Amino acid sequence: MYTASSAFLDALVEAGVSYIFANLGSDHPALVEAIAEARAHGRKIPDVITCPNEMAGLSAAQGYFQASGRAQAVVVHVECGTQALAGAVHNAAKGRAPVLIFAGASPFTQDGEMRGSRNEFIQWIQDVHDQRGLVRGYMKYDNEFRTGRNIKQVTHRALQFAYSDPKGPVYLMGAREVMEEEVSPTKLDMAEWQPLASAVLPPEGVEAIATALAGARRPLVVTSYVGRQPKAVRELVRLCERLGIGVLESVPNAMNFPHDNPLYQGNQWNHPRQNPVLAEADVILVLDSDVPWIPTVSRPREDARIFHIDIDALKHQMPLWYIGSERAYQVDATGALAQINAYLDGGPVDGGPVDGGAVDEAAADERRRHYAGLHAERADELGRLEAFPEGDMITPEYLVACMRKHADEDMLFLNESISNYHTVFNHLALSRPGAIFTSGGGSLGWNGGAAIGVKLAQPEKTVVSFTGDGSYMFSVPSSVHWMARQYETPFLQIVFNNRGWKSPKLSALAVHPDGYASRANSLDVAFDPPPAYADIAAASGGAHARLVRRPDEVEEALVEALRVVREEGRCAVLDVWIPHL
Secondary structure, X not given: OOEHHHHHHHHHHHOOOXXXXXXXXXXXXXXXXXXXXXXXXXXXXXXXXXXXXXXXXXXXXXXXXXXXXXXXXXXXXXXXXXXXXXXXXXXXXXXXXXXXXXXXXXXXXXXXXXXXXXXXXXXXXXXXXXXXXXXXXXXXXXXXXXXXXXXXXXXXXXXXXXHOOOOOOEEEEXXXXXXXXXXXXXXXXXXXXXXXXXXXXXXXXXXXXXHHHHHOOOEEEEEOOHHHOXXXXXXXXXXXXHHOOEEEEEOOOOOOOOOOOOOEEEEEOOOXXXXXXXXXXXEEEEEOOOOOOOOOOOOOOOOOEEEEEEOOOXXXXXXXXXXXXXXXXXOOHHHHXXXXXXXXXXXXXXXXXXXXXXXXXXXXXXXXXXXXHHHHHHHHHHHHHOOOOOOOOOOHHHHHHHHHHOOOOOEEEEEEOHHHHHHHHHHHOOOOOOOEEOOOOOOOOHHHHHHHHHHHHOOOOEEEEEEEHHHHHHOOHHHHHHHHHHOOOOOEEEEEEOOEOHHHHHHHHXXXXXXXXXXXXXXXXXXXXXXXXXXXXXHHHOOEEEEEOOHHHHHHHHHHHHHHHHHHOOOEEEEEEOOOO
């Protein structure tokens, strides 16, 4: 029997979906039967990954996309499972990750009128007015299957939205009766369901940006996620080296610019001070950035000329957003940078017959030397911070520097270390595009499931996840580490254990530096004594577990943990105590 559920599975295969991250419920009999039928007859369907927790499943799907560029499917049950996706929906939306989420729906008949009609008490309780509305604000597209006859078309339309820039998640739902409907197999021409082509800079935009950067005294690029496209990094390096442009990362979500390049000027997060490089810049190119600066503490000078190139220049999901740019373009960064480089080379430019003029090499060389000097000063300061600690407490800088010694081309990093976000980026000092990922959003708990997805996408790589102790608990480690063992996706997880949530404390003190909170003995954000974080993973998934409390233990603990992951195929969790929050 070929049903609407069979057609849905075939549509996922046609779309290149390799995995269904599933948390099945009473609304999925048709899908369960279609999967079993396909397996019995040897018909190709995506592999099913059982996810005991929905957020872990959606995080895994996001991680798979981040490491592969291919959207995957997540299956949850009715409105309860949809709500249990929780903050992972936010992360997929803000991280611009195309994911197809399918949820069942309570049956719409109750007297046995159709196959799939209500036969369990829960189907009355789970019937709600607007299930799609629970996540509509985060989706690029949402729809309901009303018949199996066009289920492939609806599925491919959803993925067409998901893959079209700016990318993002999509949501489909279908009641039991619809998913049980018998239909005839159909074939579609996938050439008709491709995402929209990216736009290019208009000729006048190419000329304006290139001319402004070339003529600036202190040109600066500020970026957050241009590194999601490795080809864009190469074009950015070429542009900056050609003109002597400094690069400042703001809340980086990727390896956007090689940290060993002398033009690299560091990364800024919530630091409560003016960034001097930003303040000095007279021409700024904001390139793929959601938060290029925080105006209350750090902003460009008043007369700075600002240009903005972004795959999501309008920031559709941000009601309040502006940076004072004189020109903004919603275009693909790789193509836009290639256009600017072609203009500076004096050759033809995509979008029009514009040719660039000669570059003032003396001025460019002065800029290179200026930024190289600042880069060297920063490197000296980082070197001092990552020295072997003088006391008995492990510093985050020393821990990450030790990890850097073991980094190679076969290693991928995930960073959800929260108050140590900047520490991980600073002291890993990566230079390889695609080597590090963050959620791109602000809902904690992404790192565990995402590590599974990354490992599924690139099984030959060694995956290392940095997490705060709070974000470790948010990740539902009992589910994550069961999944990792079940589906053979071992990774190393390093927990920065400062015995609580440091970020809420920092936020309170930033607004009330001399208030009652600054003098209080407790701010209700501590986990002290903390749970045995590593033991949770050992109990749930047989992970190698170790508590690390002294600096002289760090090096040996990392070596052994990496050995376990690579040679034994088991996860390893290091619970590393750093200074108390």
